[in-house]
Amino acid sequence: MKRVVLAVVGVVGVLVGAVIVVGLLNLTLYVEASVPSRNDLPDLPAGLSIDNESEGCGSGNCYREFDVVGSADETAESILDRLPAEECSAHSLVDRRPLCVGFRQQGDVVRGYVSLGKWSG
Template sequence: MRGTHRMWVAALGLLFAAVPLIAWWRLARTPLMRSVVGSALLAGAGLLVAVQHGWVGAPRADSHLVHAVGATLVITCGAAWERHQEGPGPEPWTHRRNGAIGLLGTLLAITFCGSLLYTLMMSEASLPSARAVPALPSGLKVVSHSSSCGSGNCYRLLEIGSTTGLSRDEIISRLDRPQETCRPNGWLLDRRDLCIGVDDSDGRVRLYVTLSGLLD
């Protein structure tokens, strides 16, 4: 059942990435611009698919929004250049143009509605992604790992030890995090604070990653 679900998600992801290419194929009027704009759209679609499958580390919802808007702008520029060079299109092309505009409009509408829904769903605190945990310098190791949610935030907590007999102060120095640092969890949509820091208040060195709610 889970495998079938993943197949459907992958198929929808591929369709979403391919929609701008389909729209441009119907809209393009000259071989040169068909190739130039098509190559740019194909590169964007490939990057989006890489994000969807986790091959490239990037926020998926933000990537879908950037792809939809960026692809539409690229197509608009390509169509404007063709109109400048070729003039108004003939009657058969006008019907193809209207179909392409409807296809892109549907893509943008679905993307913006999905982005709004995602933003509303992501307003609460949730467990930080494992990818948010920074890589440890050589000579350090994770002794134990825990995760939980408290009042207003969720966290991952890693107790850090040494593989070469470093002292507590030396471990802290190697982690090189004298102060807690925070950044937005996403690019555009997820503006929750993702914070990373080191705590040694009980004698053990712990690296923590917290993700707070949007309104906390």
């Protein structure tokens, strides 16, 4: 019985320690937003590609924007229909800043974006 209690206390201690380490990393290393890397760009469906990348920061997050290009006979509406809705999640297991990926139509062009916000929201 004593071994079981020690094992449970040990596991709880490791979990609490991990939460503290992740929290400290976020508070000390990831407080500010930064431009998402090219590795954060989404994989697109077959036949679509990324063009005209730009990047910037504002209002608590930084972003990388790009055009989504299809075949010459494809309309912006048909391209947008093939793309997923906006999705947001933690950037990684350690870096808990919100990373959002989405798409919108601007005239005859589909613009995609990847934004990376501040840890504190």
